[in-house]
Amino acid sequence: MSALAFGAAGIGNLYTEVTDEQAYAAVAAAWHHGIRAFDTAPHYGLGLSERRLGAALREHPRTAYTVSTKVGRRLEPADGTGDGTGDDRANGFAVPATHRRVRDFTADGIRRTLDASLGRLGLDHVDTVYLHDPDDHAEQAFREGYPALERLRAEGVVRRIGAGMNQSAMLTRFVRDTDVDVVLCAGRYTLLDQSALADLLPAARERGTAVVLGGPFNSGLLADPTPTATYDYAQAPQPLLDRALRLKSAAERHGTTLRAAALAFCAAHPAVTAVLVGARSAAEVDDCAAQFRTPVPPAFWEELRDTGLLPADAPVPGEARP
Template sequence: MSQARPGAARLAFGAAGIGNLYTELTDQQAYDAVTAAWRQGVRHFDTAPHYGLGLSERRLGAALREHPRPSYTLSTKVGRRLEPADGTGDDLAHGFAVPATHRRVWDFTADGIRRTLDASLERLGLDHVDTVYLHDPDDHAEQAFREGYPALERLRSEGVVGAIGAGMNQTAMLTRFVRDTDVDVVLCAGRYTLLDQSALTDLLPAARERGTAVVIGGAFNSGLLAEPRPGATYNYAAATGELVDRALRLKAVAERHGTTLRAAALAFCAAHPAVTGVLVGARSAAEADDCAEQFRTPVPAALWQELRETGLLPADAPVPHEQPGEEP
């Protein structure tokens, strides 16, 4: 699962699911998912305080504790500071099936960044993380650039974190981070997939020009590309009929060429030369194993040709067999 595709993109474990995204998991199920990913060779894990009000960080830290710290890398996020709440009700309004023990406070101040990271390190049981992202600063751009980003620079210079960046579901502000700051990496969720190639217009060219790493999240657009059907989710909401139809057409092409839509979706994300990682969430050992299998599955060159010829993929989107050194 950790084997890099030519071009160096690796599959990584997204830990939102083990924070009880949508439905509840047991601690054992979460542990089994992380352990299966490790068994498959995954060595990078991504989490955030937002995921289950800290539950994802606690579970991920516990599962990784049995492994030597230098043997893996881990990223978390800042910008949503957790404050104690009365604990009544649940957090399903934010997508997580956990008790509302805390509330999220948007905070991209220098003090807020440091406090949020300190709390994350405590939950993870670690003294440092490898990467820290500013998490969804969409509506807080001024504070994120004026205070949050410089705070991350200081943490990097102090050695508290290794790499710094921003993680978002849009490309415009990520492109600004790439062009106007010294971020090491950006995490782009859902904007470079078989259904949405908007990152091709700004973010990916800028990242390649500046030498900034790009990690792609949301390769399945939150579910539709994993299992296209009426009622499937796209960007965390019910997919429109038009999107379902398009996903079903993509699936039919994949199956005609003897592969799966999941394998094609992952291979597409990994093929761009600016992309260094593809982040996929798993809620169980079976899902982690399947992600590994799909990531390793060869995707025939003829599939990409048909997608272009039928207008399901733009001609300028890189595909695996066009990358230097790519094996068929």
């Protein structure tokens, strides 16, 4: 995987509509910047993200990139007909509500969901499959879902298996109690939230499990901390907004940006193999790639530790990796 990965929720019309041309341009920009890891899911735009990503990648050799998708939300035609009315904005996506999501971590459900994803992507295999947000379905996910992924890996339908969640506790259980290859942890190891430092990241280091970090901007607050910014897809609480503004001021004092610092912090932990950033346009991809390459002065990290904005045991860029 490339150290910077492309999250394709945005080109599935997350929050707002994106044209086919804009989606293609975003993926093309990612390729131009050397990004070769792409993540999607049926949940993103009711399959729109997978269709657009597959179409954009079709012109490139299959061995030149990796694709991950997710299982656990099976898509069924709305009302059994596919003629759903209204839109899917209640679930965060500006697409017609032609399908509904069914939480399904059964072995049969996982195979059916993956087969449908392969069809939308236009691929005969994907590199990684994650159990998608099994928070409230832990028993079924561990008893049925995970063994199904093991069988798919043994058959060569997928190369790596894992789980993707917005929490670290259950991901730590996957790392310790199963043979997952990789976990995707969103929003729980950032400049605002280092909760994964207490459980998931040390467990992954011990087991040799790869960690992909999603949500490095906590869904927007660390990209642009304003009163209307979102944190974990909701209105940012005032204390977190205040903390983000302090981080931004520190970054500016040291001649860098909060975005660059947020990405650099995520990439600095030795358990992390890739940082996953969502983008909906070529301009956003260009900016993320530029920020990812921007060095952050050591004095910035020193100030964060000295002022309590960052715990002393959180690795920062430039420190020797054990």
